Amino acid sequence: MFKSVLIANRGEIAVRVLRACRALGIRGIAVYSDADAAGLHVRLADKAVCIGPAPARESYLNARAILAAARKHHAEAVHPGYGLLAENAAFAQAVVDHGVAFIGPAPETIAEMGDKVAARAAAERAEVPVLPGTQALHDAEQATDAGADIGYPLLVKSSFGGGGRGMRVVRQPNELADAVRDAGKEAAAAFGRAELFLERYLPRPRHVEVQLLADAHGTVVHLGDRDCSVQRRHQKLVEEAPAPGLPEELRSRLTQAAVRLARETRYVGVGTIEFLVDPATAEFYFLEMNTRLQVEHGVTELTSGIDLVQEQILVASGEPLDVDQDAVRPRGHAIQARLVAEDPYAGFRPAPGTVHDLHLPTGPWLRLDFGIDAGDRVPAEYDSLFGKLLAWGPNRDTARRRLATALDELRVSGIPHTGDYLRTILERPDFLAARHDTGSVERDWQPDPAAQPLPTDVRTKPVRAPDPVSTREVSLHTDHGPVHVLVYGCGDHDPVTPPAPSPVGPRGTPYTESAESTGESRAPMDASVAKVLVTEGAQVAARDVLVVLEAMKMEIEITASHPGTVRQVLVSSGESVSAGAVLVTLDG
Template identity: 50%
Template sequence: MRKLLIANRGEIAVRIARAARELGIATVAIYSDADERAEHVRVADEAVLVGPAPAPASYLNVDAVIGAIRSSGADAVHPGYGFLSENADFAQAVIDAGATWVGPAPQAIREMGDKVAARKTAAAAGVRTVPGSAGEISGVAEAVEVAAEIGYPLAIKAAAGGGGRGIRIVDSAEDLAAAISTAQAEARTAFGSAAVYVERFVPRARHIEVQVFGDGERAVHLGLRDCSMQRRRQKVVEEAGDLGLPAHIVDEISSAAVRLTSSVRYRGAGTVEFLYDEERVDYYFIEMNTRIQVEHPVTEMVYQRDLVAEQLQVAAGEPMSLLQGSLVPNGHAIEIRLNAENPEMNFFPSPGTISRCDMPGGPFVRIDSGVKTGSVVSPYYDSMLGKIIVWGADRPTALARMLRALTELQIEGIVTTAGFVESILRTDEFAARDFHTTWLEAWMTEQAALKAGAA
């Protein structure tokens, strides 16, 4: 691998470029008209314009990105996360262009990217799935039959979904038809497919995921992450280390994730996601993300491994250096996502120019950022500016370190979610780990009511 094109932008593009540089690999950034002066362009060795500001005309434009591969002479492509990272057709186009695809084979992306197909693959590998329809439902009548078997509440989910979109929660039969119609319409708009399936909704679930890595022949896991702190099914805070789960559940989930990863001859970094049902003390597979995750740094901090460097080396044909017996976790890590959004205005995006950007530092504090003082936050893309990740010998130490780091953070010129996240971390529930996937929104509703009452 001589020259790597990074088919992404923002903090993940910066992070990939750093790993490549440490390995002696030259990097090529791609950028839109809106990102000409962006940080990911500055840190790369060269850059190629791929189109106008809107993502469909630039970062999602397959022909333009393939053109950038050819014009730059790149011999490898890393897609990061989001955009085209889980697009099997794009992966195949990269391979057809003669470049190395840093990720799983297109077939594995197809097999695990469709949620219905992934459920069937998981079941074949002996991995428990959430009770629900066997596949895509044909209509309301079939959904009624499934509901009669598994009960309410239930979730209607887009088969090609991701990022929390194309999902509707249904509490009664009266709401079923409307929920299916809405989910199908959203799925068609977001993913180009109206296919949906039905599964049981677990009200007090924790979102637990396993970091896996494979070389096409064998697979390993690098522990679990808790991503239960969510707003509108978007992750806000992530953790790795001791998650307070029963030991047998940790072992079973880890083994199930490796078994599933091996069954599709997976190559590279991936994440197998589960719901942990606290009431039943049980777990269910929900999906696999066939790419590096936003929250991969917490795993890297606990295991002291560079997952992106490992991706690049395995893609280049080198043996996987990860051996299960030598992967021993140490301590606890917490990550918060820093978004350019205004919590006081229903998290409305806050684009603009950053007039001041002072990031925290100190021992065991890591910043993965795509911005600096003077950076322009565009309204065209995801609002995430970057992530703050801390490590501690245990969870209380890591939490104290994160709270200290947030007091040092200074960003001016735009509004961010830093204060909102800090208020979450200071709750008794977070300290006691007494939360689940729907806790945050209930807490926000409660806080809004208290504020209205005080006014």
């Protein structure tokens, strides 16, 4: 067994891995950037090492700095968590080359399954169904020919990476060239690789995945399936295990296909095979393999009783699995809500900031995986996820009601977040009947500004009045979810007016901010400048994009609210800006 493990990640997953190490009696070494110097994972680690400034490319994506920390502090293994370098084959190889164990599959397996075209080929060898698609494309003309063969609608997809980046839905042939150009640019910026391929588009699929566990001695087991169909921008918001409403024959075919693919790739470690399921035909198709721990691994742990992180560490140290397939008997149902620093009532706009107060729910059937405490900052430089709230029950409805109660009790002040919105999803008729699909949020469940709860600061902080005034908090349950109201006693005091709700961004599109009528375009949040698309003296039309910001792995387009001439450009690409900073000024 390893004596020390370095966790090459941050936030709640770093906290999760540190706790698993502690349970195994292993020394946990954390790394952190300047932005995370006071982070919870830093405070919990046995040793914490600063590896660079806030930008991820200079710290958490800096393999050289991470390996130097591992050598200096005698780490025997590196756990990559998820995201960042977790599925970077070159990083995994560098770890092994430095004589340190990598807690994950072999670098060549990561490389094969990280290339979506190669992964499709592996799935076909394992007789796992795949959607009609192409090899890697080299130009728009080749895409046009391939599109005619596949048929429309289709998807343009990046061959590398994930999270919905480098992906475009194309419904008509005349849209294909622009989609290929835009997806290629986005993929190159996000992953450093611009290769694309085409795949048939399923209009209303469910996203179902199978959790795998395999050791170096040839044992492969599945731990059941999960449904991850509640998504926005192809990123998950609610996950549950097992997937509700699947015919048992279909469930069996899914899990058997996943095990076949793991054996085909000689997989070792924890991994997940993701599928698209067509409810109309009860057919399924390979989507991708994640060669790492998943954000939603906790729901499988609650139903299986198996600690996946500890199993990862044990398998990486050479231990055989102590469980066989017959012994895996999932019990009950678990549902997870992802809590992210985004404003659902403003097009899921990123909302970094400081968490002033944090009240976490308690209860016998809850699990809380958080990477923050009250007073901590959720930085703009990284993913917006700051916590996960999970509930278990003997059946789906019990788990759902327990999670709903927990979300009612949750209080997070200082930043907008998804908790209240996800509470409303749990009451949606299509969710209750498991009729939802991957497009439900953007197509049918757009957040309703009329149902937006009072800001948490108003709900949880007493309002100072000129004279003492009594207050009490009342929770009202509505068709749109819980609304928490502060009731004030009588007196000659000015009424308290809560801030007006934020505007809702375009449905299914990246959030955009327009320049104010004064001609000043400002940053709506702390962010970095990804692109500056105008120069001083340029003529612009209304809705022309002036600047593209990036915050929490999301691009925000800053557009002109009216025609005019660019008077000043006050930022440059790569620069960090604070909320409210003036980016561009316009005359006219």
